[in-house]
Amino acid sequence: MRIVGGQPASDRKWPWQVSLQVNDEHICGGSLIAKQWVLTAAHCIFSEMEYTVKLGDVNVKHTSRMAVVVPVRDIVIHRNFGSLTAFQSDIALAFLEFPVNYSSHIQPVCLPEKTFLVQDNKECWVTGWGKLNEQAKSGTAPVILQEAELSITRYEKCNEILKRKLKSHVDLVKKGVICGYSEQGKDSCQGDSGGPLVCEFNKTWIQVGIVSWGIGCGRGEYPGVYTEVSFYKDWLLGQLSQAYSQNSAGFFILSLCLVLLLGILATP
Numbered sequence: 001m002r003i004v005g006g007q008p009a010s011d012r013k014w015p016w017q018v019s020l021q022v023n024d025e026h027i028c029g030g031s032l033i034a035k036q037w038v039l040t041a042a043h044c045i046f047s048e049m050e051y052t053v054k055l056g057d058v059n060v061k062h063t064s065r066m067a068v069v070v071p072v073r074d075i076v077i078h079r080n081f082g083s084l085t086a087f088q089s090d091i092a093l094a095f096l097e098f099p100v101n102y103s104s105h106i107q108p109v110c111l112p113e114k115t116f117l118v119q120d121n122k123e124c125w126v127t128g129w130g131k132l133n134e135q136a137k138s139g140t141a142p143v144i145l146q147e148a149e150l151s152i153t154r155y156e157k158c159n160e161i162l163k164r165k166l167k168s169h170v171d172l173v174k175k176g177v178i179c180g181y182s183e184q185g186k187d188s189c190q191g192d193s194g195g196p197l198v199c200e201f202n203k204t205w206i207q208v209g210i211v212s213w214g215i216g217c218g219r220g221e222y223p224g225v226y227t228e229v230s231f232y233k234d235w236l237l238g239q240l241s242q243a244y245s246q247n248s249a250g251f252f253i254l255s256l257c258l259v260l261l262l263g264i265l266a267t268p
Contacts, residue, residue, distance in 0.1 A: 006126075006148030006186055009058055014127050016109035016207075017145060019054040020044060020094070020194060021069075026060050026141070027051075029128040029195025031207055032108045035099035037240065038072075040194035041210050041227065042081040042092040051075070053096060056105035058145040060129045066105040071097040076239050078232070089176070090212040090227045092194075093239055109196060109207045114233035118178060118208045122152040124199035126180060126211060126224075130191030141191045148187070150180035150197070150224070152208070158223050165221060176231045178209050179223035187224050189217030197226045 009017075018030040018038055028044035030053065038053050045051075050071075054060070057067035072094045080089035100106055118124070127147045153161070158179035162172045173179065180188070180197060188195070188211045197209030209226030216222065229236075 006146040008142075009127060009145040009147040011058055012105055014125075014145065014147070014196075014198075015056070015105055015107035016196065016205075017055075017058075017127050019060050019129060020072075021052050021054055022049050024052075026129050026191065028191070028193045029130075029211060030094065031196040031210075032100070032106065033111060033207075033236075034108055034240065035102070036096045037243075038094040038096065039196075039207070039210065039229075039236075040092050040094060041090045041212055042077045043087060043090055043212070044194040045075055045077055045092050051094065053094060055100060056103065059143055060145070061143050064105075066103060068100055068106065070100060073097045078235060087213045087225070088174075089232070091210060091229075091232050091235070093236070095243065109198060109205055111233065111236065112206050112208060112230040114230055116206075116230045117154075118152050118199055118230075120152060120154050120157065122199055123149055124152055124180065124197055124208060125149055126188050126192065126195065126197045126209075126226075128188060128192030128195040128211065130189045130193070130195075131217065132189075148182070150182050150186060152199070153179040153181050153223050155179065155228075158225070161221075161223060162215070166215070173225055176228055177212065178226050178228045180209070180226060181223040185219070187214065187217050187219070189214075 016032045019026045020028040020030045030038040030040035033039050054069050057064045074095040076093045078089040078091045159173045192211045195211045196207045198205045214224040
C-alpha cells in the first residue's frame with residue numbers, strides 16, 4: 001500500500017517510522033517498538049530475502065547523519081498468517097542485528113493495551129513511502145515520507161461497506177482488523193504495507209494499526225484495511241518476553257511505555 005492524497009512529512013515528526021529494505025531498495029514500511037524490534041506486516045516478508053531496516057530519515061534514498069541502517073537478524077511471522085484468508089493475522093516482528101540508540105530522529109511508538117479499542121471516526125495518521133496514486137508505475141514512489149489523516153472505521157461497519165460495494169455475501173474483514181477512511185481519497189497504497197497507523201491520545205502517539213490491504217488505492221468509497229495492534233497484544237508480548245528472557249533491562253524499556261500508557265488510556 002502507499003499514501004494517496006497525503007503530504008510530505010516534516011523531519012522528526014514520525015521518529016518510529018522505518019523503511020524495510022532489500023538491497024537498499026524500499027520494500028515495506030514498519031515501526032520501531034523497542035531498541036531492537038520493528039513491527040511490520042507478515043505479507044511483506046519473503047523467506048529468502050536479506051532485509052535491512054533504515055531509521056531516522058524522512059528521505060528513503062539518501063542517508064543523513066541522523067539515519068541508521070541495521071541488518072535484520074531474525075523475523076517472526078504470526079503462525080496464523082494466511083491460514084484461512086489471504087491477510088488474516090497480517091503481523092510480523094523483525095529482530096535487529098543490534099540495538100539502536102534513541103535520538104531526536106529515532107524513537108519507539110507506544111503500543112495499545114489489549115483491551116483498548118480505538119473508536120469510530122477517531123482521526124488518525126498513516127505514513128509511508130508508497131505510491132502516490134493507484135496508477136503510478138513501479139519505481140515512481142516518493143522519496144520523502146508521506147503522511148495522511150484518516151478516520152477510523154471499526155471492522156463491523158467496514159465489513160458491511162465492503163460487502164455492499166463489492167456485492168459480496170462473504171465477510172471480507174473480521175475481528176482483528178480496523179479500517180481507515182477518507183472522503184477526500186486519502187489512503188495507503190503499494191509500498192506503505194507494514195507501516196504504522198497511529199492516533200494521538202493525551203499527547204502520546206499510539207500505534208493502533210499496521211497497513212495491510214485495500215481495494216485499489218485512494219478510492220474514497222473503499223476503506224483501507226489495517227491489522228489491529230491491540231488484538232495481537234498477547235502475541236507481541238509473548239514474542240518479546242521470550243526474546244528478552246536473557247535481557248531483563250531491554251524488556252523493561254518496552255514495558256515502561258506500556259505502563260505509562262495505562263494511565264493515558266484510562267483518562268476520560
